[in-house]
Amino acid sequence: MSDDTRNPAEEADIAATEAASEKTELTPEDAISALLAEKERLDIEVASLKDKFLRAFAEADNVRRRAEREVADAKVYGITNFARDVLTVADDFERALGAVVAEEREKAEGTLKTVLDGIDLTARALTQTLTKHGIAKIEAEGAKFDPNLHQAMFEVPNPEVPSGTVVQVVQPGYTIGGRVLRPALVGVAKGGPKPAPEAPADNTDAA
Helix, strand or coil: CCHHHCCHHHHHHHHHHHHHHHHHCCCHHHHHHHHHHHHHHHHHHHHHHHHHHHHHHHHHHHHHHHHHHHHHHHHHHCCHHHHHHHHHHHHHHHHHHHCCCHHHHHHCCHHHHHHHHHHHHHHHHHHHHHHHCCEEECCCCCCECCCCCEEEEEEEECCCCCCCEEEEEEECCEEECCEEEECEEEEEEECCCCCCCCCCCCCCCCC
């Protein structure tokens, strides 16, 4: 179709297309600016995704550590209630052995000696089993009273030892995994000298 035969509408469309084409052509400066803007947008997006990843990784690591700690605690402290019941058996063995005077035990013969030896061996085996599972006896007698480990049942007038010293154990206490399973029931001395204060550390250098 020649230029002479074009109608006005077609000429208008061609003119509009040429104008739009001219507008879409970017200068080098505009192209660089557009690329820099896109790079900045991508950098921000990458930084945001990296932050989200690090947060998610930290949370997952915390969950893993918490789960490991709970599993470890369950292994150590999961038998707490059972262990308390077993301590009653240990108390019975100790009372049975304590009911016989040491001199009479040494003189025992025959069936009585066999029974006493059997009780002693069984009590030792029970103690070893408790130790195997992280259950330890609290050595209270002669120690300074500690409300975290001991439960005072009475006071004993005794001027020969410092006040607050455990002088009698009514019932032994135990710990499990470092935690108190059962406090020791004790008698505490009173009337004696006050415990000597701990001496401050001497930081002076020798001349």
